[in-house]
Amino acid sequence: MWNREPEEDTIFSLKNSLSDKRGGKGRCGMILTGEQLSIGYNQGRRGNTIVHAGLSFALREGEMTCLLGQNGTGKSTLLRTVSGALKPLAGTLNLYGKAMSAYSHKELSKLLGIVLTDRALAGGLTVWEVVSLGRHPHTGFFGQLTDEDNEVIQRSLEQTGIAEKAGQYFAELSDGMRQKVLIAKVLAQECPLLVLDEPTAFLDVISRIEIMNLLHDLAVTQRKTILLSTHDLEQACLLGDRLWLLSDAHDNSNADTNALQCGVTEDLVFSGAMNRAFAKDNISFDPLSGGFRAQKTFDTSKNIHYKKVYVEAADEVLLFWTKNALRRRGFEVTERVEDVTENHVRVKVLSPQEIILDGKTIKSFEALKNVGAGFARPM
Amino acid sequence: MKRSATIFFLLAILLSLFGVNLFIGSVKIPAGAVFDILCGNDAGRETWRYIVLYSRLPQVVTALFAGAALATAGLMLQTVFANPLAGPSILGIDAGASLGVALVMLLCGGTIGMTDLHSVNGYVAVVGGAFMGAAVVLGLIIFFSTFLRSNIMLLIIGIMIGYLSSSLTSLLNFFSTAEGVFSYTVWGMGDFAGVSMQQLPVFCGLLTVGLVMAFLSMKPLNALLLGERYAANLGVNVKRTRAFLFLSTGILTAVTIAFCGPILFIGLVVPHIARLLLGSSNHNLLLPFTLVLGANIAMLCNLISVLPGATGTIPLNAIMPVLGAPVIIYVIVNQKKIQYFH
Numbered sequence: 001m002w003n004r005e006p007e008e009d010t011i012f013s014l015k016n017s018l019s020d021k022r023g024g025k026g027r028c029g030m031i032l033t034g035e036q037l038s039i040g041y042n043q044g045r046r047g048n049t050i051v052h053a054g055l056s057f058a059l060r061e062g063e064m065t066c067l068l069g070q071n072g073t074g075k076s077t078l079l080r081t082v083s084g085a086l087k088p089l090a091g092t093l094n095l096y097g098k099a100m101s102a103y104s105h106k107e108l109s110k111l112l113g114i115v116l117t118d119r120a121l122a123g124g125l126t127v128w129e130v131v132s133l134g135r136h137p138h139t140g141f142f143g144q145l146t147d148e149d150n151e152v153i154q155r156s157l158e159q160t161g162i163a164e165k166a167g168q169y170f171a172e173l174s175d176g177m178r179q180k181v182l183i184a185k186v187l188a189q190e191c192p193l194l195v196l197d198e199p200t201a202f203l204d205v206i207s208r209i210e211i212m213n214l215l216h217d218l219a220v221t222q223r224k225t226i227l228l229s230t231h232d233l234e235q236a237c238l239l240g241d242r243l244w245l246l247s248d249a250h251d252n253s254n255a256d257t258n259a260l261q262c263g264v265t266e267d268l269v270f271s272g273a274m275n276r277a278f279a280k281d282n283i284s285f286d287p288l289s290g291g292f293r294a295q296k297t298f299d300t301s302k303n304i305h306y307k308k309v310y311v312e313a314a315d316e317v318l319l320f321w322t323k324n325a326l327r328r329r330g331f332e333v334t335e336r337v338e339d340v341t342e343n344h345v346r347v348k349v350l351s352p353q354e355i356i357l358d359g360k361t362i363k364s365f366e367a368l369k370n371v372g373a374g375f376a377r378p379m
Numbered sequence: 380m381k382r383s384a385t386i387f388f389l390l391a392i393l394l395s396l397f398g399v400n401l402f403i404g405s406v407k408i409p410a411g412a413v414f415d416i417l418c419g420n421d422a423g424r425e426t427w428r429y430i431v432l433y434s435r436l437p438q439v440v441t442a443l444f445a446g447a448a449l450a451t452a453g454l455m456l457q458t459v460f461a462n463p464l465a466g467p468s469i470l471g472i473d474a475g476a477s478l479g480v481a482l483v484m485l486l487c488g489g490t491i492g493m494t495d496l497h498s499v500n501g502y503v504a505v506v507g508g509a510f511m512g513a514a515v516v517l518g519l520i521i522f523f524s525t526f527l528r529s530n531i532m533l534l535i536i537g538i539m540i541g542y543l544s545s546s547l548t549s550l551l552n553f554f555s556t557a558e559g560v561f562s563y564t565v566w567g568m569g570d571f572a573g574v575s576m577q578q579l580p581v582f583c584g585l586l587t588v589g590l591v592m593a594f595l596s597m598k599p600l601n602a603l604l605l606g607e608r609y610a611a612n613l614g615v616n617v618k619r620t621r622a623f624l625f626l627s628t629g630i631l632t633a634v635t636i637a638f639c640g641p642i643l644f645i646g647l648v649v650p651h652i653a654r655l656l657l658g659s660s661n662h663n664l665l666l667p668f669t670l671v672l673g674a675n676i677a678m679l680c681n682l683i684s685v686l687p688g689a690t691g692t693i694p695l696n697a698i699m700p701v702l703g704a705p706v707i708i709y710v711i712v713n714q715k716k717i718q719y720f721h
Contacts, residue, residue, distance in 0.1 A: 085608065109614030118606040121461045124660030125604060136602055136613040143598035143663070185605075189613070 031193055031225045032059040032082065037091035039074065039081045048089050051077045055091070055260045057244060059193065059227055064219040065262075066236035067229040069246030070278065075229045076197060078246060078260075082227060083114050083195040095193070109137035113186035115179070115196040123171030127181050130170050131156055134188030156187035159222075160214060176207030183214065187222075194218075196228040200235070208232055212239050236265075237290040243268050245277035288320070293327075308332045310340045313349040322349050325365055382664065385656055389671050393443075396678040400439035405685050405692060406430055434572065437579045439678060442571040445639050446649075446677020447670045448586045448631040451593050453646030454653070454669045455624050458600050458662070460524075462534060463710070466647030467632040469534060470520060471541030472513050476636040477567065478544040478551075479512025480505055484563045485555035502578060502637075509637030510629065516540055517625050568694035569640035571681050578638070585634045592627035593666060596620065600662040642677075642695055644703035649673045651710050676702070 034057045040050040051074040059065055069075045080086040081093065084100050093100045095111060103111070113134070122130055134156070135149045145153075157163040160180045165173065170181060179199055186194055199215070200208040212235040218224045219241070227244075230236055236243060245261045245268065261273045268274060274285035282295040309331045313319035323333045326347070334340070347368075348356040355362050362368055402413050408430065412422040416431045449467065456465040467473050483504045516537075523536050552560050566573070574582050599620045602610040611617045635642065653669040654660055680702070684693045 083612070085611065105611070105616055106614045109612060112612070114609070114612045116606070116608055118608060121458070121463075121606075121660070122604040124654060124658075126659075129659075129661055130605070133602060133605060133609075133613060136598065136615075139598075141595075141598065143601065 029061055030058045031061050031096065033057070033092075033094050034082070034088075035092045037081070037093055038089040039077050039086070040089050041077075042087065042089065050089060052246075052259050053090070054258070056258075057260060057262050059225050060242070061192070061225050062219055062223040063241040064216050064226040064228070064239060065242040065244060066240035067227060067244040067246060068231075068233060068236055068277070069229075070248070073246045073248050073259075075246055079195055079197050079227070079229055083112055084108050106137065109189070109191075111191055112193045112195060113189040113191035115182045115186050115194070115199055117198050117201055123169060125170050126166065127157070127162060127168050127170060127173070127184075128153065128166040130181050131166075131184045131188050134185040137189060152190065153188050156184040159187060159218070160184040174207075176203050176210065179203065179207075179211055180214070183211070183218075187218070192223075193225045194227070196226070198229050198231070200230055200232050209235060212236075215239075234289075234291050237269070240265050245273055247277040308334070308341070308344045309347055310337070310344040311335050311347050311349070314351065318349045318352070321365075322347065322355075322368075325368060382657065382659075386664075386668060386671075389668070389675065392675050393671055393678075396675055396682065397439055397443065400442070400678055400682055401431060401435050403682065403685065404430065404435050405688055407688070433576050437574055437576050438571050438681065440579060441574040441582065441639065442677040442681040443674045444583050444586045445571060445635045445642065446645055446673040446675070446680075448589060448635045448673070449642060449645040450649035450653070450669045450673020450676075451590060451666065452628040452631040453648075454650040454662075454666065455593060455596070455600065455628050456646070457650055458603050459621060459624050460533065461603070461606065462531070463651070464534060464647070464707075466644075467628070467636075468641070468644065468647060469541075470516070470537035471539075471544065472516050472537075472628075472632050473636055473641040474541035474544040474548075475512040475514075475516030476509040476633050477512065477641050478548050479508035479510070479515075480566060480637060481508075481548045481551045481563055482512075483508035484566070485551045485559040487559070506634060506637040510633035512544070513629050513633035513636065516544070517629050521621070521625060566640045567696075569642045569696040569699075570692070570694065571639055571677070571684075572692070573640070574638050582634065582638055585630060589627050589630035589634070590670065592623065592630070596624055596627065597662045597666055600624075600666070604660060604662075640695070642699060644699040645673055645677060648703040648706050649676060652676075652706055655710075 034055055037055045037057075038048075038050050038053040039055065040048055040052070042048050055078070067075055067078065077086065081088055084095075084103070087101065095103065095108075100108075122133075125133075131153050132145060132149070135145060135153065136143060139145060139149060154163070157166055160183050162177065162180050162184060165177065165181075170178065173181065183196075183199070186196075194215075196215070200211050203211065212230075212232070215226055215228065216239045219226050241264065243263065243265050247259055247261075261268065261277060263271070263273070269285075269287055269290075274287075278285065278292060283292055284295065285291075286293045307330075309326050311319065311322050311326070311333055312335070313322055319335060323335070326333050334344070340346075346358055350356065352365065353363055355365070355368055357368065401417065402408075402410055408427050412424075412427055413431055415422040416428050422428060453466045456467065456470065457463055459465075460470075487504075519540055520533065520537055524533055527533050527536065552563065555563075599610065599615045602613045602615045603617075603620070605613075607617050610620075632646070649672050650665075650669050653665060653672050656672070657665060657668050659665060680695055680698045683698050684695055687693060
């Protein structure tokens with residue numbers, strides 16, 4: 001149920017790689033490239049504060065790239081540099097093959113649109129008016145809208161599914177709706193490249209999935225190039241065509257690797273890059289669920305015999321949730337029969353109501369939990 | 380449409396207030412006589428003609444322009460600082476202008492005062508002093524705004540600068556002559572009668588420049604509603620726009636304060652009333668609306684100030700807070716319901 005038509009995505013990437021081979025530069029060319037880029041802040045007389053050095057990356061047309069990294073690793077600095085708000089301290093940053101700094105404010109506003117987490121004073125504007133602000137780079141001195149501008153605004157509202165909200169005040173909307181309005185604004189701006197700073201922060205789970213889906217759809221159907229930062233690893237792994245993993249530059253364990261690791265999501269998952277970028281003590285990436293989990297290590301030295309469980313299950317869903325229940329309580333779980341020793345407790349799950357534990361049948365996970373508590377008691 | 384009806388209504392009030400201000404004043408003049416004078420006919424008494432044409436007419440025109448200017452300046456400051464409580468008086472701009480005026484008036488020992496300004500040098504000095512004072516405060520605020528991201532902090536800085544210039548002004552008062560203190564105190568009460576017919580073109584001309592600058596900034600002002608970073612992404616040169624808006628606000632407030640005294644509250648209150656009436660913060664509508672509403676409220680205050688008749692006029696600064704403070708309190712109490720805060 002978490003998989004959003006994986007076949008389609010695979011076919012899409014396949015198409016991409018095919019056109020790559022055909023030299024189809026126009027269809028999936030590099031929109032933005034950074035080479036040996038140093039990012040940070042220029043503090044005048046006090047010199048530069050370098051957050052990261054030697055970053056190299058590329059954004060490709062029609063792809064959604066998710067920037068992941070813990071707080072304080074410089075995600076915002078990187079996004080601000082990529083969106084032209086901050087000048088790189090060294091290295092080259094090119095947009096359509098031309099240096100970012102060579103573009104004027106006006107030119108840039110037609111190529112690159114941003115969505116931020118900033119709170120705006122725009123509550124007194126209607127949804128239509130907020131979206132119409134996106135037309136600013138295209139309108140004249142007083143911002144008068146032509147028929148064509150109105151069409152673009154209407155289309156942007158429809159693409160984000162908020163056309164029926166056009167007359168409402170921005171202030172009346174929920175956080176998720178506001179995010180959609182700001183995405184509609186950036187669509188009205190008609191930029192090929194969109195940069196979004198944590199578009200799903202402050203949103204509930206459903207709105208988060210909705211927004212990520214919407215953005216991915218825009219990348220596919222409108223051939224938009226999208227870069228977004230997020231903490232929602234699960235959705236990023238599901239929908240991100242490419243991941244950028246940013247880790248702390250001052251972290252010694254990353255000295256030999258690049259602070260920014262870029263690649264197609266699946267390549268990064270299998271290369272172990274996820275753990276390199278994020279793992280900490282007992283928290284590591286679980287490739288089966290696409291999220292991070294903590295290894296539970298309770299001190300149960302007294303009943304070491306009962307620490308290990310061998311699980312058999314009727315299907316994958318049952319297996320997944322049984323392992324989940326046992327691991328949470330600190331058991332070491334295996335499903336490979338060749339690993340089983342005499343110390344292993346055997347659990348066989350036929351259905352959620354029929355769990356066989358060492359020959360005894362129990363009727364729910366609730367009961368399994370209770371039996372689990374029994375294991376932990378010194379005997 | 381509701382909005383166009385409101386605007387039409389406001390313009391009708393503007394015209395009638397303008398008229399009423401000509402017909403009612405401290406001196407009783409029969410309505411027929413005022414009408415004759417305005418039509419250029421002989422109304423009998425020369426003093427009446429003088430009062431209507433050289434006192435009431437410049438006074439109502441001054442009120443109209445001063446109200447429009449302060450309200451517009453307040454709106455621009457609220458948008459630039461993204462803070463609904465910004466305004467010329469809160470940010471200490473008027474305190475700065477007062478200090479400038481005090482320096483000119485008090486250091487010259489009362490030889491320069493707004494009451495008897497027939498020498499051009501005199502009022503140029505006072506206007507210059509007010510403008511310099513306002514500009515210095517605005518400059519300081521711009522300076523602090525480059526590294527203070529929080530607008531609340533910036534407002535507190537503004538209030539502190541205001542206190543600082545007030546204390547300097549008190550100090551100047553302490554060391555000044557009695558005449559100097561008197562003319563400064565009279566100026567400080569706020570009065571639309573300080574602009575003579577000869578000064579009127581300069582006053583209106585300068586304010587028109589400031590207002591035109593405001594109208595030229597409508598598009599970037601709308602973009603700034605989303606915040607500075609969005610505005611920059613929409614192609615607005617934020618630094619240049621800020622400077623342009625501060626220059627416009629500086630002209631509008633400094634000129635008004637120099638000629639009419641530090642008139643509190645119009646700049647802070649009127650934009651709020653305008654947003655509430657209009658139900659929108661879109662500057663294409665809000666800016667002209669605020670301007671007309673500011674003019675209306677200033678003319679209303681002027682009318683109230685002359686009501687005591689022969690006993691004298693009430694200072695403007697005694698009237699405006701009575702009208703203004705309840706509005707601000709209403710806005711703060713109801714901010715959850717009022718959309719433009721969110």
